[in-house]
Amino acid sequence: MAIDTTTTTPSVRDPLDPPRLSPRDRLVLFVLCAAQFMVALDFSVLNVALPVLGADLGMSTTALQWAVTAFALPSGGFLLLFGRVGDLYGRRRLFLAGLALFGAASLLATFAWDPASFLTGRALQGLGAAAIVPTGMSLLTTTFPEGPARDRALGISGTLLSLGFTVGMVAGGALTDTLGWRSTMGLLTGFALLVLPLAPGLLPESRTPERPRLDVPGAVTVTAGLLSLIYALSTAADHGFGRTDVIVTLVAGVLLLAAFVAVESRSPAPLVSLPMLRRRTVAWGNLGGLVTFSMMSTVVFVLTLYLQETLRLSAFETGLVFGVQGVLSVVAGAFTPRFVGRFGARRTLVASLAGQGALVAALLGLNTHTWSVWLATAAVSLASMCHLGAIISYGLTVTSGVPDAEQGLATGLVTSTQQVGLTVGIPLLGVLATTADDLLSGVHTVLALDAGFVLATAALVGLGLRSRRGQLPPAER
Template identity: 35%
Template sequence: MTYASRRGFALALLAATQFVLVLDASIVGVAMPSIGADLKFAPDDLSWVANAYTLTFGGLLLLGGRAADLVGRRRMFVLGMALFTAASLAGSLAAGPATLVAARAAQGVGAALVSPAALSLIMTIFPAGPERNKAMGVFGAVAGAGGAAGSILGGMLTQWLGWQATLYVNVPIGLAAIALAPRLLPEASDRTARGFDLPGALTATGGLALLVYTLVEADGAGWTSPNTLGLGALALALIGLFFLIEARTAHPLVPLQIFRRPVLRGSNLAAVLTLMAMAPLFFYLTFYMQQVLGFGPVRAGLAQLPLALAIAVTAGAAGSLIARLGLRTAMAAGLAVTAAGLAWFSRMSPDGGFLTDVLGPTLVIGVGAGLAFVTTTVGATSAASPEQAGLASGLFNTAQQVGGSIGLAAVVAISTARTAGALADGERVMTAALTDGYRAGMLAAAGIALAAALLAAAFVPRRNAAPVSDTATDQTLAA
């Protein structure tokens, strides 16, 4: 096997793995009614089939990224895939609610180890510049399409094979990844690391996990309820304590000087807003097509195929666009196009159809989001030194996960309030009231995407500095 073909197969393995991790966050969504009926979930508990994965995945990403630097990126990739695969098998065999929720939580832990390790391995295998940008384009194309593909595959598997298949499908993929990793992936770690920041790890994990939990529960408990305000304050206090610890410890989990790199800082902020806008889209596309247009699970899933294809095609071409336009311009343009598509989708009608209300907006959104996903990934990782590849990957994945949780919780609250108001006036039937809510939510998402575009234009540098090591001076870090 030649060096070039080996790298190509390695990229294919890492991209396919990330696709599965992203897909797994959404694939069970279509299967929820079947899961609830089969395992006799209480209505209030069913959301934990999704939330258990989100909670552990989002809470442990930062720790997983740093662990990849310290322990070894390939080692953490294999360990995480083994846990993810075993948890998927356990979930597919679950006979009760508690077993399934525990399995989903374990899946999230495995995913939090794999995802930053996979991204940092790409940074290790491909040198910075056009070659890495092309690799990131492929990685972003596959990963970005995973969110849209979840509903497609979830509907097919649930209807044809049962809800268990949405989890069992991960098992052969995971086993193949574990077998191929030693043959295709190099080992890499931060050989300069000394010690482990246990207080930082505990406060970061606790703060992030509690923040995600607070956000996913806020809509049900109420945004101004004592539960939401109290847990939110505690989460922010833990995160604040984490930064205080990092500023004082000799061997921090997250060296704070990494945030002095403008392109990394700006790209992570843009990533938060990008996922705040995009996470609600995948949620509301399914609900609009099933609850308003009357589509079945398979048809609703297939209707999202144009979105997935648009994301994949654009992300694949993003490396060339970055080289031609520059990172800042390409990122801002992708986010502006995303905002335009979301605003168009907010014009959906209760009497609409796929061709008139869904196809055009989702194609535009896919083009913008494909470019946005890749440019934020490149910006958030390109300024990191080789020994901090896992850390940069963990920071970026955390920004995406927390952004998605915040966006979904906030937009659902806006949408629910608008639907309730439309029903309260006594003049709207249910489908029209639901559509009113969805329109309000998508308009809010469009505003978030537009804010992300403006932020990228204002705070992402025109040119990125070369990656630097931890021993560089503050002057170099700020350049």
């Protein structure tokens, strides 16, 4: 909406108008989003290169799962800890350290000479990502004030998160076919070298004003618990839940997280404030985030199997299907902040979850005919638009009304939910497709359960975020 500058009457910005950012704000946003894009790229760029990588480094098929697990363990296990460390000792400092570690680790993985050196590089990449993601998100939320500016910034960040995962799937195959698997790790090194020199002069330091104090027992129990849980679920995705190490680490993870809750309830300076977890925006928002990530990752997994094994598409053709998904995600990222400004984060989250669930249900029409590729492309692309709307609105829901001093903690919860969601979906549902006697029947079972979970969550989140009068309190909108 145009603003008449010739009148002295104050003008109110239309919530559908995107806020203007200063040149410096744009540069800050570029640095933070480029780092998030780099981490998202790392989640998928190596997937299609694994068989070639294994043959080159002499890794067995069973050992290849560690190329993924070695990254997932530290990147998920240390998120909450590093989010709080950034709050206490400086988010900018930890963000820069994470970038430097990620770049060096990517270089090590690029020139790895044996499985041990490669897996070391992957583990260090995960550790760097665990420092980059929560501190980058908290720098974003403290740099851009709550309202349209933050909505737009988180919209761009969420778009690049989704786009990075999709670009990784397409670029990974193209790079591996033309330049070899090492180029996928070299790409990440290049991103780190691009962002790291710009960050120190642009990003302000940000930390809590109080004297730093770290909850060591809480840090130990939550980190060990998340590491155990992620290991169990990552391993179960390839080997099932019957293995002894999966059972032991799954039980240990649950017990350690229960111990963490007990520790936090008695700690004078808790790593996670239990009153914060009791905030409806934090609890229900993170539930929406957990479900949207876990269920969408499962859809991508089973559709990849379906397209290649049932419809006999090549890896490159399959990548093109998900490439359309990435393009529409960019569109969704541009429009979601406008919907948030018009309807609020809660309504956008609920509507996005409902749309994702309905479009996944539409995939139940897939069959063995080649025209099904068009249904798959259309439904998963539109579902991804809704998925991105849920990503952006759940992040806004969880971080709204949280003091700057606790933004690292809030964004650490957001990113931990994201990582756990990406990890749990495939082991819990994906195995139903891979172990079924008929793949198409197994895919239909997974999609039906997936859609049901998302739709049920949309209803629960909608009810959970309503006050007694049926409206979200002003501080939690």
